[in-house]
Amino acid sequence: MIDSAKIELRNLKVKDYQELKESMIRSYHTMPHEYWTKGEIKTLIDKFPEGQLCIVIDNKIAGCALSIIVDYDQFEDDHTYDSILGGENFSTHTKNGDVLYGIDVFIHPDYRGMRLGRRLYEARKELCEHLNLKSIIFGGRIPNYSKYSKELTPKKYIEKVKLQEIHDPVLSFQLSNDFHVKKVIRGYLPGDHESKEFATLMEWNNIYYTKPQNLVKTTKTVVRLGLVQWQMRLFKNYEALVSQIEFFVDAISDYQSDFILFPELFNAPLMAQFNHLNEVEAIRGLSEYTDRLLETFRDFAIKYNINIITGSMPQLVGEHMYNVGFLCRRDGSYERYEKLHITPSEESFWGMKGGNKLQTFDTDCGKIGVLICYDVEFPEASRILAEEGMNILFVPFMTDTQNGYSRVKICAQARAVENECYVAIAGSVGNLPKVDNMDIQYAQSAVLTPSDFAFPVNGIKAEATPNTESTLLVDVDLDLLKELHNFGSVRNMKDRRMDLYSLKKKK
CATH class of the missing domain: 3.40.630.30 (Gcn5-related N-acetyltransferase (GNAT))
Structure with a gap:
């Protein structure tokens, strides 16, 4: 049969x-x-x-x-x-x-x-x-x-x-x-x-295999990061804000950077025009600019040949407000990421909800991850991204006080060590006297590394001057992460006791 x-x-x-x-x-x-x-x-x-x-x-x-x-x-x-x-x-x-x-x-x-x-x-x-x-x-x-x-x-x-x-x-x-x-x-x-x-x-x-001729290398091993330590200031209008964004994109792209990272809610100055409203209505007013800013960032990514991580912006989806951002690739494509963990003040003042999307993103410089501010204080999230092959973790943040900033930085350093990756953090400085709940800002943007012989002894590749508007340009070598993974003094990713515990992302 x-x-x-x-x-x-x-x-x-x-x-x-x-x-x-x-x-x-x-x-x-x-x-x-x-x-x-x-x-x-x-x-x-x-x-x-x-x-x-x-x-x-x-x-x-x-x-x-x-x-x-x-x-x-x-x-x-x-x-x-x-x-x-x-x-x-x-x-x-x-x-x-x-x-x-x-x-x-x-x-x-x-x-x-x-x-x-x-x-x-x-x-x-x-x-x-x-x-x-x-x-x-x-x-x-x-x-x-x-x-x-x-x-x-x-x-x-x-x-x-x-x-x-x-x-x-x-x-x-x-x-x-x-x-x-x-x-x-x-x-x-x-x-x-x-x-x-x-x-x-x-x-x-395969005897017919022909090694590809990399006339244009598709995946870089040395990647240049550009971080924007953004000064909170009142802008005359939307066009003035965009002009300041373009200034930073233009300046950082002049140094052939592969990425530029903006801070969390960097567009908050536009809330000044809604200050007569309560906090929930004001953040909804700010969210009306998000789609326009996305298209602007996509245009800049192509025009200036740079991958842009847009920090974050409020976005209204149905009846719920989310804190989201976008990876705008220099080839014109883009993807959206969400803040997963909402702080008590975000929930009480703005009625924000936590997102549900956790994933790595493919770029011409390898896999990256993005976690917004408070998210980096939850080690499970970045570990899942590391298991998906992340080499660089970008963390746009917004903190008003030095102790809040310290939480973000200390946790980001831990994530770099335990996940054998680079972590770039970028925040805002200055103040917004006419925007409720956004009065003062404190930041010291930085690129953080694992702690081993091939990296800085303090795990800090570079950091900006605290509380001063500036840019930070840093080269990171992805091959060093491979060396660390296989031959490091300690090998955190390899030495996990998977026979005792495991971490899974829910479908």
Whole structure:
């Protein structure tokens, strides 16, 4: 009956999940992680649809191969399965990577012996060639090793499998499909007792691979940051405010900066015209300028060839007021971020609500994150961004007193250390005598770093003069973060006890 069945090789779809789950449970009944969740499969399909392959026989999932693309230079060969995945959001996947990394292949027990695994492997090879990737790499189990572990080392076991003196259902199959053993990894998949927690790092090289000619480098390793320490002052009108914004964008772009960061609620001077209203009505009046400012920032980002982080502005969505900002890329695209944690005064004076959007943003200088002021005092938020691959965290803030500023700075320094990233903070100075609840400002903008030999001993790359309008221009080297991650005196991201605790972002 199977011989006459229709066999279809295609990309996996979310609607296949129930069939997929049943096949996974049957295929991996001896493994601790028996099946992928629907959310994980959906994320893989959303991020890399062509990399998720399945074989369907009479409307049943008979086999599946899941994969991501990684920048393999960011990993050591001695990685673990969990570290290469980047968590349930698969944050290690990048379209700018050079390796197709296989994260799962299985064949339903009822359909084994039909050479379906070979079809999946050949489809992966074709995909690797089509995407011009350097190789396919994955960690392979050696399930029969437990039978020989008392008499053979993993190396000897692999040699005997190569010589066909021992048959291993996984390794023998992979070797017959032109993969070679790159390395033996210890502790690759905790709980894999059949393999004694060893794995073979397998590789297939794409002989047609052509290294891209980076005439224009798409991802920079040394990134220049420009921070605006904004003077709160009364402006005659909206156009005067925009003129001051353009002055800073123009000046900082003249130094070939990649980013410019404005403070939280820097446009508050426009509230002066609403001072006859109560606080809730005044902030709603200010929010009427947000869409206009977004379009202005988008124009400036293109005109001055710089990525602009617009600080924050109030935005009315339905009946609720939010504190939001925008990443305006120099290619004309933009994305919105929200303040997640609202202070008691923001809630009581302005009726603001906390946002619900927490994510990293891709730029031509790598992944970045943005947290607004109070958000940086909650370590979970920045840790989630770090797990998604963030290298630079931008924190626009607004504090009225020095103790408020100290909370922001101290927490920002902690975030730099624990997440192995750079943190740029920018605030406002001066006063607004005709704007209620915005009377005085205190700030000392800065770029903060991890604390290790490659970085400043005090973890401060540079800081502005306190309470004076100024700009701060700072170069940060992203390669130093890679060195820290792999070879630092301490390695906070690697040394977490994931066997004891974990942090997850709710869908």
